Amino acid sequence: RIDGDRLWASLMEMAKIGATAKGGNCRLALTDLDREGRDLFVRWAEEAGCTVTVDRMGNIFARRPGTDPDARPVGAGSHLDTQPTGGKFDGVYGVLAALEVVRTLNDHDVTTRAPVEISVWTNEEGSRFPPAMIGSGVYAGVFDLDHGLSRADPDGKTIGEELKRIGYAGPEEMGSRDFGAFFEVHIEQGPILEAEEKTIGVVQGAQGQRWYEITLTGQEAHAGPTPMARRRDALVGASRIVGEVNRIGHANQPYACATVGMMQVHPNSRNTIPGRVFFTVDFRHPDDAILSKMDGELRAFAAKAAEEAGLEIELKEIWYSPPVAFAEPCVAAVQEAAAAMGFKNMPIVSGAGHDACYISRVAPTGMIFVPCEDGISHNEVENATPQDLAAGCNVLLHAMLARANA
Amino acid sequence: RIDGDRLWASLMEMAKIGATAKGGNCRLALTDLDREGRDLFVRWAEEAGCTVTVDRMGNIFARRPGTDPDARPVGAGSHLDTQPTGGKFDGVYGVLAALEVVRTLNDHDVTTRAPVEISVWTNEEGSRFPPAMIGSGVYAGVFDLDHGLSRADPDGKTIGEELKRIGYAGPEEMGSRDFGAFFEVHIEQGPILEAEEKTIGVVQGAQGQRWYEITLTGQEAHAGPTPMARRRDALVGASRIVGEVNRIGHANQPYACATVGMMQVHPNSRNTIPGRVFFTVDFRHPDDAILSKMDGELRAFAAKAAEEAGLEIELKEIWYSPPVAFAEPCVAAVQEAAAAMGFKNMPIVSGAGHDACYISRVAPTGMIFVPCEDGISHNEVENATPQDLAAGCNVLLHAMLARANA
Numbered sequence: 001r002i003d004g005d006r007l008w009a010s011l012m013e014m015a016k017i018g019a020t021a022k023g024g025n026c027r028l029a030l031t032d033l034d035r036e037g038r039d040l041f042v043r044w045a046e047e048a049g050c051t052v053t054v055d056r057m058g059n060i061f062a063r064r065p066g067t068d069p070d071a072r073p074v075g076a077g078s079h080l081d082t083q084p085t086g087g088k089f090d091g092v093y094g095v096l097a098a099l100e101v102v103r104t105l106n107d108h109d110v111t112t113r114a115p116v117e118i119s120v121w122t123n124e125e126g127s128r129f130p131p132a133m134i135g136s137g138v139y140a141g142v143f144d145l146d147h148g149l150s151r152a153d154p155d156g157k158t159i160g161e162e163l164k165r166i167g168y169a170g171p172e173e174m175g176s177r178d179f180g181a182f183f184e185v186h187i188e189q190g191p192i193l194e195a196e197e198k199t200i201g202v203v204q205g206a207q208g209q210r211w212y213e214i215t216l217t218g219q220e221a222h223a224g225p226t227p228m229a230r231r232r233d234a235l236v237g238a239s240r241i242v243g244e245v246n247r248i249g250h251a252n253q254p255y256a257c258a259t260v261g262m263m264q265v266h267p268n269s270r271n272t273i274p275g276r277v278f279f280t281v282d283f284r285h286p287d288d289a290i291l292s293k294m295d296g297e298l299r300a301f302a303a304k305a306a307e308e309a310g311l312e313i314e315l316k317e318i319w320y321s322p323p324v325a326f327a328e329p330c331v332a333a334v335q336e337a338a339a340a341m342g343f344k345n346m347p348i349v350s351g352a353g354h355d356a357c358y359i360s361r362v363a364p365t366g367m368i369f370v371p372c373e374d375g376i377s378h379n380e381v382e383n384a385t386p387q388d389l390a391a392g393c394n395v396l397l398h399a400m401l402a403r404a405n406a
Numbered sequence: 407r408i409d410g411d412r413l414w415a416s417l418m419e420m421a422k423i424g425a426t427a428k429g430g431n432c433r434l435a436l437t438d439l440d441r442e443g444r445d446l447f448v449r450w451a452e453e454a455g456c457t458v459t460v461d462r463m464g465n466i467f468a469r470r471p472g473t474d475p476d477a478r479p480v481g482a483g484s485h486l487d488t489q490p491t492g493g494k495f496d497g498v499y500g501v502l503a504a505l506e507v508v509r510t511l512n513d514h515d516v517t518t519r520a521p522v523e524i525s526v527w528t529n530e531e532g533s534r535f536p537p538a539m540i541g542s543g544v545y546a547g548v549f550d551l552d553h554g555l556s557r558a559d560p561d562g563k564t565i566g567e568e569l570k571r572i573g574y575a576g577p578e579e580m581g582s583r584d585f586g587a588f589f590e591v592h593i594e595q596g597p598i599l600e601a602e603e604k605t606i607g608v609v610q611g612a613q614g615q616r617w618y619e620i621t622l623t624g625q626e627a628h629a630g631p632t633p634m635a636r637r638r639d640a641l642v643g644a645s646r647i648v649g650e651v652n653r654i655g656h657a658n659q660p661y662a663c664a665t666v667g668m669m670q671v672h673p674n675s676r677n678t679i680p681g682r683v684f685f686t687v688d689f690r691h692p693d694d695a696i697l698s699k700m701d702g703e704l705r706a707f708a709a710k711a712a713e714e715a716g717l718e719i720e721l722k723e724i725w726y727s728p729p730v731a732f733a734e735p736c737v738a739a740v741q742e743a744a745a746a747m748g749f750k751n752m753p754i755v756s757g758a759g760h761d762a763c764y765i766s767r768v769a770p771t772g773m774i775f776v777p778c779e780d781g782i783s784h785n786e787v788e789n790a791t792p793q794d795l796a797a798g799c800n801v802l803l804h805a806m807l808a809r810a811n812a
């Protein structure tokens with residue numbers, strides 16, 4: 001059994017880096033604070049006897065050796081970056097739970113046939129550098145390395161430059177780990193486990209996602225002397241599309257999610273009609289056919305709304321991540337570990353994307369969910385109980401042991 | 407007759423300060439660039455023999471003496487600050503046309519009974535420090551001095567601090583000039599004169615304005631695993647209100663204008679449901695009763711929309727500027743000057759607020775409009791012809807002379 005107090009203490013220690021006023025974290029990818037978080041992890045991993053390597057996307061790997069030199073490592077991990085007003089558990093829990101597994105194996109002098117390896121994936125949130133899960137995506141060959149390194153934040157700084165700046169542009173080539181299995185434990189970030197009163201979600205897969213960037217261009221003009229009939233107001237057009245995105249989400253229930261999370265109005269002056277609006281759309285559905293239908297609905301409405309308002313429109317789909325099904329042996333290992341330890345559990349489909357989604361393309365992969373308070377995540381008030389976090393970590397330990405000695 | 411080439415050359419010289427890529431200007435109130443523009447004006451005014459004084463709100467006055475020591479000065483002026491992506495003429499033209507009047511009087515050794523005085527009013531645009539026309543508003547006693555000095559920009563810097571920083575916190579008390587008459591010449595900023603093929607608009611008054619700030623608060627949550635039915639999305643609520651503001655504008659024709667110019671989404675992350683949205687509303691109408699009706703419609707809809715979306719709402723009216731009627735003798739002086747010089751002219755009501763609107767509370771006031779290309783203002787492409795600008799300046803000269811020798 002893992003040490004739940006030690007796990008909790010490590011989570012609270014990491015949460016001091018980029019702590020926010022309302023009890024959350026702001027540790028955006030590849031900022032100085034992200035570097036501090038990475039440095040702390042590397043120190044802890046080395047103290048636990050691991051060998052640390054970093055690849056060209058800044059993904060960090062910390063290995064505890066196995067007894068069989070030919071056995072492929074069993075990996076576990078997640079990410080340390082957060083949303084701008086994020087929580088203390090999203091991602092961090094998956095990294096520090098993997099560290100706790102290694103510490104527990106050390107405490108009890110357990111040897112494994114296969115090496116055990118902790119990974120920290122770069123820029124999972126996609127908040128500073130869209131899209132999400134870039135580090136694991138490049139690792140898995142979903143994006144090529146140049147594409148990954150050239151992703152830019154709103155100020156034009158690229159991942160490549162920022163990795164160099166914070167000292168995490170490593171030498172390892174992509175895809176170097178050759179995992180025999182990979183696991184990620186994560187808070188659910190939704191309300192299902194709490195509502196169903198289960199401790200463990202045995203994750204079957206993840207829904208598909210489509211991300212868009214839309215720019216509407218009209219004409220800036222004075223808000224006072226410009227008659228309503230002559231206006232080409234980009235914000236009026238954008239607002240209609242926000243309403244339609246919301247309608248599409250509601251119309252494709254159950255399961256559909258549809259969100260406009262980001263909007264920038266130009267020139268953003270009270271008495272000037274907005275000449276340009278940039279905004280993003282995030283569509284999700286576990287059924288790829290319905291996700292495509294949502295895509296069609298958005299494109300048709302947006303083109304019509306732009307035309308009716310006399311606006312130019314640029315609509316780009318910047319990310320498509322199809323629905324994922326995890327590997328049967330890993331899903332079974334999670335289910336068996338949860339059952340063996342007596343935790344109430346249920347099958348669940350992830351609403352969020354996770355590094356495990358991309359790793360599943362190159363290694364047998366599974367995920368473990370634990371409940372979070374009110375299903376709230378991507379919020380400073382994000383919370384989870386030490387008990388549930390310990391339970392998830394114990395399931396991780398036993399699922400990893402099962403695969404590492406298989 | 408004034409020197410149209412000299413006027414144009416001065417406009418183009420001033421437009422170099424804060425010039426933007428698309429041929430416009432960004433000289434936000436009380437920035438370093440605003441200081442440069444002020445310094446240039448002060449130098450020119452002193453070279454023209456004027457005595458320059460600055461009041462506690464940073465309003466600048468440049469006086470050319472008259473022959474009668476008891477005569478009250480005839481003022482003319484406008485502002486040098488611009489929108490973030492503003493034009494070369496809005497405000498600046500009114501200041502430099504008044505300077506051109508003084509230069510012309512000097513060229514021809516014309517003496518006037520009353521002094522002639524050029525004024526530059528602080529923060530007319532209201533873009534950096536809302537609301538608009540603060541310098542003239544405090545001058546006229548519409549706002550008290552502390553209120554004016556404590557207005558803050560989005561970074562929390564106040565007018566008082568910024569005036570000190572750029573060296574324009576003057577010693578003169580407010581309302582010190584005791585104008586016998588005041589004139590402001592300005593580009594129309596709307597399409598009417600161009601459509602009617604008139605050179606001069608004889609401004610009768612200005613429509614009323616109400617400015618609002620609205621904050622909607624919902625709950626940040628993850629865009630993936632948070633079911634549509636559980637969301638409290640502040641941007642979905644804000645978008646409905648943007649649509650309603652636009653509807654109110656169209657429903658109260660003729661004349662009504664209704665604009666959301668500014669919006670800030672929090673935390674503005676693609677995969678986080680917006681937890682808070684701040685936005686502004688700008689309502690205008692020449693009839694105060696209809697402006698009040700628009701106010702009522704906004705409040706009712708916004709409260710309902712917030713409730714339906716489970717959002718908290720804070721709606722503040724931050725500015726009310728009632729419709730203005732200019733003084734009959736000044737309106738007549740403008741009309742007579744235009745007619746005497748053979749310029750095609752028409753009566754017009756201003757869609758924008760101007761410093762003259764506030765000065766009209768403490769002095770007989772009139773305004774002169776000239777056409778601008780396509781009626782476009784608050785835009786880098788704002789344009790006007792040298793001929794029309796010279797015509798407006800000639801009308802200003804003769805209207806001022808009429809009042810200064812009356």
Ligand SMILES: NC(=O)NCCC(=O)O
Nearest residue numbers: 124125132352353630677
């Ligand atoms: N788990 C998580 O918050 N991932 C971010 C990517 C997404 O938006 O699904």
Ligand SMILES: NC(=O)NCCC(=O)O
Nearest residue numbers: 224271530531538758759
């Ligand atoms: N003339 C002008 O652009 N004034 C700004 C104040 C307003 O929005 O009416």
